Amino acid sequence: xxxxxxxxxxxxxxxxxxxxxxxxxxxxxxxxxxxxxxxxxxxxxxxxxxxxxxxxxxxxxxxxxxxxxxxxxxxxxxxxxxxxxxxxxxxxxxxxxxxxxxxxxxxxxxxxxxxxxxxxxxxxxxxxxxxxxxxxxxxxxxxxxxxxxxxxxxxxxxxxxxxxxxxxxxxxxxxxxxxxxxxxxxxxxxxxxxxxxxxxxxxxxxxxxxxxxxxxxxxxxxxxxxxxxxxxxxxxxxxxxxxxxxxxxxxxxxxxxxxxxxxxxxxxxxxxxxxxxxxxxxxxxxxxxxxxxxxxxxxxxxxxxxxxxxxxxxxxxxxxxxxxxxxxxxxxxxxxxxxxxxxxxxxxxxxxxxxxxxxxxxxxxxxxxxxxxxxxxxxxxxxxxxxxxxxxxxxxxxxxxx
Numbered sequence: 080x081x082x083x084x085x086x087x088x089x090x091x092x093x094x095x096x097x098x099x100x101x102x103x104x105x106x107x108x109x110x111x112x113x114x115x116x117x118x119x120x121x122x123x124x125x126x127x128x129x130x131x132x133x134x135x136x137x138x139x140x141x142x143x144x145x146x147x148x149x150x151x152x153x154x155x156x157x158x159x160x161x162x163x164x165x166x167x168x169x170x171x172x173x174x175x176x177x178x179x180x181x182x183x184x185x186x187x188x189x190x191x192x193x194x195x196x197x198x199x200x201x202x203x204x205x206x207x208x209x210x211x212x213x214x215x216x217x218x219x220x221x222x223x224x225x226x227x228x229x230x231x232x233x234x235x236x237x238x239x240x241x242x243x244x245x246x247x248x249x250x251x252x253x254x255x256x257x258x259x260x261x262x263x264x265x266x267x268x269x270x271x272x273x274x275x276x277x278x279x280x281x282x283x284x285x286x287x288x289x290x291x292x293x294x295x296x297x298x299x300x301x302x303x304x305x306x307x308x309x310x311x312x313x314x315x316x317x318x319x320x321x322x323x324x325x326x327x328x329x330x331x332x333x334x335x336x337x338x339x340x341x342x343x344x345x346x347x348x349x350x351x352x353x354x355x356x357x358x359x360x361x362x363x364x365x366x367x368x369x370x371x372x373x374x375x376x377x378x379x380x381x382x383x384x385x386x387x388x389x390x391x392x393x394x395x396x397x398x399x400x401x402x403x404x405x406x407x408x409x410x411x412x413x414x415x416x417x418x419x420x421x422x423x424x425x426x427x428x429x430x431x432x433x434x435x436x437x438x439x440x441x442x443x444x445x446x447x448x449x450x451x452x453x454x455x456x457x458x459x460x461x462x463x464x465x466x467x468x469x470x471x472x473x474x475x476x477x478x479x480x481x
Contacts (some may be wrong), residue, residue, distance in 0.1 A: 109190040132340075138299070138318065145213040146191050151197050155214055170250035173214050177207075190298040204273075205298060208248040208291070211272045215250060223249040225271070225289045226283040229383055244295065246286075247273040293323035300332060311341050327357035331366060339368055346370060356411050361390055361397030388416070395425035402431065406438055414438040427458050 101208035141229060147155070158164065158176050167175065182198055191206040193213030202210075208224060215222040227245050251269040286294075311479065316333045322328065334349035350367035353360070369381040388428060402417035418435035432455030439448035456469055 123144060128444055132313040135314045136309075136311050138296075138315060139192050141322075143293055144292065145216055146192065146194055147197065147213050147217065148194055151194065152217055155217060159218055159344065169218060169253050170215075170220050170270055173211065173218070173220060173250055175212065176270060177212065177272065190295060190302065201288060204247065205295060207272065208246055209295065211248040211250065212288075220253050221251040221271075224286045224288065225249055226286055226388065246291070247271055249285075271372075289322040290326075293319040293321075293329070295319075295331065296322075297326075297329055300329075300336075304332065304339070306337055309336060309338075312336050325356045326358040328352055329362055329364040330356065331360065334363075335366060335369075343370065343374070361387060361401065364390065364399065365397075388413075395421045395428055395431070398424065399428070399431055399434075402434055402438075406434060406441075409441070411438045412443045415442075428454065428456065 082323040083177045111375040124136060155176060158179075159172050164172050178475070189202060189206070190463055191209065192476070193210045194212040196202045212222050225247050227247060249269050249271055251267050255268050296315045296319035300312045300319065303309075303312035303315060315335075316329055316336065319329050320326070330349055330353035334346045334353065337346040337349065338344070347367075347370070350363065350370070357363070364383055364387050367386065368380045371377075371380040371383065398417055398421040402414050402421060405411075405417055406414035415438045416440065418431045421431035422435070425431070432451065436448045436451045436455065439451060441443075
């Protein structure tokens with residue numbers, strides 16, 4: 080049997096009830112308060128009359144996020160305008176300037192503003208994209224944002240699992256002009272700025288700057304929630320919803336926050352509201368199910384459990400979390416189904432391949448496990464990993480012969 084170490088190291092954490100929150104690891108006008116479904120007593124609720132959180136703390140505005148100090152701007156412009164760089168493409172000068180940090184730029188889990196990122200010479204992938212945007216703004220180079228699937232990163236805090244996603248920036252070539260006016264250009268040329276390019280990233284889609292700013296505030300909210308700074312978490316979530324009013328991740332995290340402070344009534348109203356907005360979000364349905372189970376409402380939880388398995392969520396990591404949960408509960412058949420749903424979305428995801436192999440072995444399905452492991456080796460990029468799993472595959476096939 081394959082060793083359990085092939086599975087994700089946090090698998091055993093799913094033995095307890097875990098609530099899943101999405102973060103990114105790597106100027107709009109304020110909207111009117113969003114009306115939510117009524118709470119149990121029939122009174123409508125809005126974001127303005129939610130649980131008794133404290134006053135709004137100091138937090139960076141949208142302009143503050145991309146602000147650079149005069150000294151930082153001067154340093155960048157001295158490099159950018161230097162005569163020896165005059166022949167270098169404008170967007171390339173930005174990436175060359177970032178390259179000067181080299182190995183000194185180190186990964187930190189915090190989501191920093193541009194000024195903080197440059198001062199610390201570190202941050203997460205969002206911090207890098209924030210700094211890239213700030214530099215591009217100084218010299219009027221257009222920047223875009225791309226959400227990509229990469230290897231999932233899970234961090235466990237109490238009974239919260241923070242699922243990391245990945246974002247990168249795209250610097251457009253400001254001098255590009257199509258030579259043929261009859262051509263339709265789908266994507267203008269440019270340079271991708273990525274913190275940890277592994278070659279395994281899979282493009283999900285472009286996102287707007289408003290959506291990106293909302294992610295910044297959601298990241299800050301998730302960090303505050305992990306530190307049990309519930310007041311800051313609440314206000315950061317509210318700020319995120321100025322820029323993305325109906326985002327399922329914000330609604331999900333806001334519901335988890337209210338549950339954490341003992342306001343299950345409003346948490347449930349938020350989950351119901353989230354299901355009206357985005358019924359296909361696995362993390363939201365799963366968290367709602369978990370809350371109902373903790374309240375002993377098994378019939379309602381079972382109905383959500385059935386709904387979970389029919390969703391069409393495009394995030395492979397949500398399916399992966401369900402697969403691990405089923406695997407840990409020794410429901411191996413369901414685990415295989417959930418691993419398969421993960422692989423339908425992201426066939427490159429090794430955790431899902433290897434988890435499926437382990438689940439099949441746990442059921443004594445050696446032939447099926449050998450077939451799955453054979454498929455897994457096709458998606459392995461590192462030769463040492465391929466060699467190791469090919470050897471394990473030979474061992475499994477030997478058991479079939481025996």
